[in-house]
Amino acid sequence: MSLESEGMSVVDHLTELRKRIIYVLLVFVAGLVGGLFCARPIYNYLISADIAQGFVLHAFSFWDGIGMYMKIAMTVSLVLSIPFIVYQLWAFISPGLRPEERSATLRYVPYVFILFVLGIAFAYYVIFPMALSFTISITRSMGLAETYGITQYFSFMFSLVIPLAILFELPLLVMFLTKLRVLNPLRLRKMRRYAYFALVFIAVVITPPDFISDFLVTIPLLVLYEFSVFLSAIVYRKQLSADAERESRYTQPKSR
Incomplete structure (x- = not known):
């Protein structure tokens, strides 16, 4: 194989990779737009859940509400985009796989979404209440006044939920x-x-x-x-x- 053909092969691979990345970004942006429409009902659910009962959340800047909506929208977009991201990854590497490997690995794509949702549920309903209860007990044992910002509350939540969902x-x-x-x-x-x-x-x-x-x-x-x-x-x-x-x-x- 000549150097020119090898160079063209590398260029073709980079072009294909760029195309896959553009597809992923388009789907993520579309999911972000859809997530903004879902942000309000999701916020109402999270605030009305038993975990959040007894909290009075405050906004410490003009951007706190918008930032909270964006965090929720990005999480929704990530959940919706993950199967598509994995599919694009499979489509990029599939030419190097044998036919039986190609068909077998494609079956894994739906389970990516299932495991991610299970990870979110486990983190939110098990780990997050435990972590929140512990931190609040320490705060109260020190005699500190509890004034929680909405940004801090949701940042604390997402910093636990998203990593655990990925680990699933x-x-x-x-x-x-x-x-x-x-x-x-x-x-x-x-x-x-x-x-x-x-x-x-x-x-x-x-x-x-x-x-x-x-x-x-x-x-x-x-x-x-x-x-x-x-x-x-x-x-x-x-x-x-x-x-x-x-x-x-x-x-x-x-x-x-």
Whole structure:
């Protein structure tokens, strides 16, 4: 292959990547517009939920209300865009996959949305109330006057909910990389101690600084990792079986 053809191949790949990024941005902007229409009912739900009862939220700047609506709209857009983002990623790398890998990985796309929504639900209904209760108890134990801004409240919420929702994609990511033969269960078991350390570190960073909160977040993350190893083992066994069948087909002597 000549250098010119290789250069054209690189240019073609960059052009394709730019096209995929433009598609993602267009969908994200469309989701952002739709999210702005949904922002008010979502805000009313979040404020009227049991978690927010007893709070009087304040605006400390003229932009607090708009900023809160934008945060909600961006979250809605992210939820709606994630399956499309994953599909565009698959479309970009699919030419380098075998036909069976291409069809198998495409099936993962709907589960990206499901796992992300489950992660949001777990973070909002389990982790966020726990973290909020802890921080409020510390504030009251110090005898401080409670004056909460709407920006601080929603920033605190989204800083917990969004990272955990993304981490819920771990099993799917591991299955995808196993399908591409980048990972396998043997490698995942060998790196378990490092993965555990990373997950514990993430749990400590995104939760309030107390042992109970760290423990309650760490356990689901470790379970997610072990579930990822289990799913990787299933995919890996199927790959070994397919490889053995393919090898036996080629090595079997042909009948005259």
